[in-house]
Amino acid sequence: DVKVTQSSRYLVKRTGEKVFLECVQDMDHENMFWYRQDPGLGLRLIYFSYDVKMKEKGDIPEGYSVSREKKERFSLILESASTNQTSMYLCASLSVYSNQPQHFGDGTRLSIL
């Protein structure tokens, strides 16, 4: 069974801090995704990666960057955290060689004070 693990369930940081959210998948999936979930807005794609060191912007990339140095790990970086980045962040992965949909982690609830 596919497992997508996000390193923290809850995280509290201060405005201006650099924040790292980590995601690891164990099924050798090619594609990985970072979403942000807010009430009434559903999930919105921040960035996705289709290979090591390869990335594409999603719908709301402003204020975020990503890193994929190894196939199994996809990191989301808040360069200088702001209060409007308080949200639930969800990571997902996908194999492009199957017709299976994305598998999601349990999410990180991030609060920026």
Add this chain to the structure above:
Amino acid sequence: AQSVTQLDSQVPVFEEAPVELRCNYSSSVSVYLFWYVQYPNQGLQLLLKYLSGSTLVKGINGFEAEFNKSQTSFHLRKPSVHISDTAEYFCAVSERSGNTGKLIFGQGTTLQVKP
């Protein structure tokens, strides 16, 4: 570009009653369709998917959905709900062409099952 609209933000229903959660989509290309469920403090879990074939799709936990191409809808139904079905439900689409697997989500519908 695609978009997904879930027509109800909240659906209250009594236990053992039937329920329908509505989803409409807009796309200029062919799409795959999905319903995900999110229980409190958890990630998203796939309920069911439509890739091709029969337009009536059965999923886990007794849910089913019907793809209606002419109405561009993919409504989720369950004939008799349980308290444990209380959760948030998301409809999503992805393009058939390409291999990114990117999903476009609706705004979500909170199903509140009352005893």
